[in-house]
Amino acid sequence: MRLVIMGAAGRMGRMLVKAVSETPGCALAAAIEHPESIALGQDAGLLAGCGRLNVPITSDVEIALEGAHGIVDFTTPATSVRLARLAADAGIAHVIGTTGLSDEEIGAIREAGSRTAVVQSGNMSLGVNLLAGLVRKVAQTLGPEFDIEVLEMHHRAKVDAPSGTAFLLGEAAAQGRGVALSDAKTAARDGHTGARREGDIGFAVLRGGSVVGEHTVIFAGAGERIELSHRADDRALFARGALKAALWAKDRPPGFYSMADVLGLNDL
Ligand SMILES: NC(=O)C1=CN([C@@H]2O[C@H](COP(=O)(O)OP(=O)(O)OC[C@H]3O[C@@H](n4cnc5c(N)ncnc54)[C@H](OP(=O)(O)O)[C@@H]3O)[C@@H](O)[C@H]2O)C=CC1
Numbered sequence: 001m002r003l004v005i006m007g008a009a010g011r012m013g014r015m016l017v018k019a020v021s022e023t024p025g026c027a028l029a030a031a032i033e034h035p036e037s038i039a040l041g042q043d044a045g046l047l048a049g050c051g052r053l054n055v056p057i058t059s060d061v062e063i064a065l066e067g068a069h070g071i072v073d074f075t076t077p078a079t080s081v082r083l084a085r086l087a088a089d090a091g092i093a094h095v096i097g098t099t100g101l102s103d104e105e106i107g108a109i110r111e112a113g114s115r116t117a118v119v120q121s122g123n124m125s126l127g128v129n130l131l132a133g134l135v136r137k138v139a140q141t142l143g144p145e146f147d148i149e150v151l152e153m154h155h156r157a158k159v160d161a162p163s164g165t166a167f168l169l170g171e172a173a174a175q176g177r178g179v180a181l182s183d184a185k186t187a188a189r190d191g192h193t194g195a196r197r198e199g200d201i202g203f204a205v206l207r208g209g210s211v212v213g214e215h216t217v218i219f220a221g222a223g224e225r226i227e228l229s230h231r232a233d234d235r236a237l238f239a240r241g242a243l244k245a246a247l248w249a250k251d252r253p254p255g256f257y258s259m260a261d262v263l264g265l266n267d268l
């Protein structure tokens, strides 16, 4: 499968280039950055630390899409929306790991999913997607006397909060409870907030150092607490998941798919 890696000089982009070079059935069609990137012209493999691949980083996506079978995209929300349209026009698979997408941006990507196979997830790891299934089950089992809080920590360079994974887990909790996350979500507390509202799903965010990604969903009851956690040690995990999604999406009918679809976890 000939893949275009977007944001190829970024933290995830470099992981993806390396993962493509190591994954049977995948080949690097192009490595793309924005037109002002200082990485333009550099060899994508050398930048990724996996040896020369003779694929220079370029900025022309339209040319890159010619002859490609898929795009793997961990960039920015605006970039992912623009790419979704281009991927749909070209009829090729689009794997989106970008987080911090607004409802409108998700809507535009969903629309592209009516024309090509799109896999979008705030977290491409097996562990987090399994955890989401467990969270849904626990939330379904426990009553509203258990308060649900989602805690996440990431590296100091992360620009969106709460994380895409935190929302994925919060969504799973809301589904388990049979409520809309938009009605239950409390994303920040500061000052005299008053007592906690029953049924809220709270989010708390920590940022610092080089933390790859840590998430805990807490179910706090009277006199007892259940905590379900996931810790990512290495971004390569997300890159491998994204390539699995790309291979799965190749030749799939158009649709807006999740990692639960890719991993067969929908019945959890
Ligand atoms: N779903 C998942 O499993 C995971 C998702 N993520 C998400 O992926 C995204 C990227 O994360 P990360 O790699 O850490 O961030 P980085 O900032 O390191 O990488 C993003 C890259 O995209 C480049 N870029 C920006 N705009 C464009 C454009 N228009 N065209 C091409 N390239 C562009 C950036 O260039 P420049 O820096 O010069 O602006 C940068 O090199 C985030 O939203 C993050 O939350 C991260 C890990 C796992």
Ligand SMILES: O=C(O)C1=N[C@H](C(=O)O)C[C@H](O)C1
Residues within 6 Å of the ligand: 099, 122, 123, 154, 158, 162, 163, 164, 165, 166, 212, 213, 214
């Ligand atoms: O920005 C990151 O680094 C990560 N982003 C994703 C998120 O927002 O959940 C996934 C992972 O935790 C790393």
